[in-house]
Amino acid sequence: MGWDVNTEPDLAGYMIYRSTTSGGDFALIATVGPATTRYLSGDVDNGVTHYYLVTAFDLGGNESDPSNEAGATATAITDPYPSCLEGVCANVEDPPDNVWQDIYPGESIVLDMGEGNGIIDGDGYGGYDLVYYERDLDLLGIVYMDWVQVELSVDRSAWYTVFYWGDDDPINTDNTNIAAYGKDADGEVDNEQIPITDLWPSSTTPVYQTGMAVDIRGLAPSGYAYRYIRISCPLLGDDPSHVDSIERLN
Numbered sequence: 001m002g003w004d005v006n007t008e009p010d011l012a013g014y015m016i017y018r019s020t021t022s023g024g025d026f027a028l029i030a031t032v033g034p035a036t037t038r039y040l041s042g043d044v045d046n047g048v049t050h051y052y053l054v055t056a057f058d059l060g061g062n063e064s065d066p067s068n069e070a071g072a073t074a075t076a077i078t079d080p081y082p083s084c085l086e087g088v089c090a091n092v093e094d095p096p097d098n099v100w101q102d103i104y105p106g107e108s109i110v111l112d113m114g115e116g117n118g119i120i121d122g123d124g125y126g127g128y129d130l131v132y133y134e135r136d137l138d139l140l141g142i143v144y145m146d147w148v149q150v151e152l153s154v155d156r157s158a159w160y161t162v163f164y165w166g167d168d169d170p171i172n173t174d175n176t177n178i179a180a181y182g183k184d185a186d187g188e189v190d191n192e193q194i195p196i197t198d199l200w201p202s203s204t205t206p207v208y209q210t211g212m213a214v215d216i217r218g219l220a221p222s223g224y225a226y227r228y229i230r231i232s233c234p235l236l237g238d239d240p241s242h243v244d245s246i247e248r249l250n
């Protein structure tokens with residue numbers, strides 16, 4: 001949801017209220033700062049209409065009259081997989097099948113989740129929001145994790161890196177289920193050997209447990225749904241990135 005900026009000079013922030021009844025029983029669900037004019041509401045029941053109000057409050061703690069009420073009905077994710085938009089990436093569109101796309105050093109692909117189907121920052125699944133599935137080459141139970149960068153965008157103008165394996169920067173790796181492999185003696189090495197027992201299993205059958213689960217919180221601005229995903233192989237990687245699938249979790 002979004003609202004118009006309050007122009008009072010002593011504005012201190014906004015309070016967001018929610019109810020499942022139009023006109024009543026509103027409960028405070030969030031307080032946000034004065035620079036924020038958007039809020040993405042998680043933790044809702046599918047098929048239920050939730051109603052929202054926003055108030056502004058000032059530095060003295062005075063709260064404004066409420067905004068108009070806005071209602072929205074949550075629906076379950078019907079298609080958690082993207083389509084291929086740029087580059088060669090048809091193997092990435094479907095649920096994990098251990099059939100992957102090679103992305104060579106210096107090259108990228110762009111995927112499209114579709115209108116109204118973007119990746120959001122949810123609290124579910126331990127906070128993870130998307131899964132990047134690599135490959136288990138000969139189904140021996142080990143992924144040789146290649147260098148890769150995963151970025152998100154609302155509109156393909158600004159891009160935000162939410163996962164980068166190979167830069168030895170923990171900020172975009174500590175938010176994943178393979179954080180420990182970036183902190184070991186060799187850091188974020190190309191072809192890092194990771195047993196699949198430490199990876200994320202697909203939600204489809206047969207199960208391929210080759211996933212890096214990524215929490216986007218703090219790495220992409222909150223309150224937005226990210227429709228576009230760009231996957232790149234860093235220039236100095238000595239072999240291509242292998243991406244099997246991308247799955248939206250929330």
Ligand SMILES: [Ca+2]
Pocket residue numbers: 120121122123127128129215216217
């Ligand atoms: Ca999250």
Ligand SMILES: [Ca+2]
Pocket residue numbers: 163164165166167168169170171172173182188
């Ligand atoms: Ca990193």
Ligand SMILES: [Ca+2]
Pocket residue numbers: 181182183184185186187188189192
């Ligand atoms: Ca390592």
Ligand SMILES: [Ca+2]
Pocket residue numbers: 091092093094095096097098099100101243244245
């Ligand atoms: Ca695939």
